[in-house]
């Protein structure tokens with residue numbers, strides 16, 4: 001049931017404040033003077049000790065689920081101190097990459113039925129790793145075959161392009177990082193800031209959704225373009241990849257997500273006064289590096305659209321030339337949840353304006369059950 005919305009993708013983008021609330025329901029604890037703020041993931045509590053002792057954590061997934069894991073990787077590394085490696089499920093299988101008993105392999109999948117991810121799970125089980133699922137569909141193959149896991153509880157996702165599952169996956173993996181990281185004196189204030197940030201996140205998503213009309217205007221300016229680039233780094237490298245995936249899969253416009261640190265190693269050659277470039281430059285520890293990326297793109301007359309923290313337009317607009325998208329600022333590791341929303345809206349409006357099928361992009365299936 002689409003209610004008042006025209007498309008499921010539109011509905012699912014706009015219901016993210018509610019889906020995030022459901023994802024976090026009963027899992028965040030605030031108050032209780034003795035233990036303060038904490039997270040409780042029922043499905044993992046008996047396995048946390050094993051996970052903490054693992055030599056490596058592998059994130060394994062495809063498409064949007066892989067991107068969500070990429071967004072959560074920095075905070076998991078920071079809070080756990082365990083090396084986290086990223087694996088696209090098909091590539092892990094193509095390489096037969098080594099997996100050991102001392103590894104924790106985390107399988108991220110909305111449907112829980114993706115063939116490549118499921119095959120990678122069988123492979124990791126055979127190699128004796130602890131296998132953890134992050135799934136939306138209760139009772140799905142990946143949920144059943146993993147040793148333990150967390151349901152993201154985002155509610156049924158119908159649009160082929162994943163939107164609300166992406167933001168819920170990131171939130172669950174941030175909670176996973178808090179759970180694995182445990183409470184030490186040295187990280188206490190960081191943990192509390194993240195937990196406070198999680199409580200407030202649905203409100204911040206509600207605010208960023210107000211950019212709907214602005215993104216529609218931007219889409220009408222970009223509607224006839226052949227190509228679009230998105231630059232991100234740090235926590236928002238994933239945002240660039242996921243924003244690009246959304247635009248290419250539904251609006252059928254060639255879009256590439258690029259790690260900004262790689263700009264000078266090739267992509268800079270593409271920059272001219274015609275190609276539109278979205279640069280994600282919200283406030284975090286990478287901000288000054290992103291500022292210099294913007295200056296260099298500007299010096300080559302790049303057609304820039306800069307996403308920045310609210311009130312920060314002046315600091316990202318050399319000569320006032322760029323168009324800006326101002327978003328609410330949240331704790332750095334949660335910022336990808338906010339930053340993807342305008343790009344989801346952009347992909348949606350581009351698709352409608354270009355006259356393509358929003359909920360069923362050509363050639364794609366919601367659940368990819370063959371290799």
Ligand code: UD1
Pocket residue numbers: 041042043044132133134135138142143144146147148149150151152
């Ligand atoms: C569970 C209940 C929830 C109830 C809550 C109350 C289910 C599905 N969930 O939620 O309805 O409100 O207790 O305490 O009955 N698992 C995997 N792989 C996955 C995902 C989950 O093995 O990919 C396992 C978990 O380890 C766990 C079980 O499935 O044993 C349920 O996981 P989850 O729904 O996340 O647990 P709770 O949040 O505790």
Ligand code: F6R
Pocket residue numbers: 062063064065066108109110111112113114117160161162163245249366367368
């Ligand atoms: C993109 C999209 C796909 C899926 C991918 C994995 O919007 O939906 O890239 O993310 O097919 O699917 P799941 O998460 O079900 O394993």
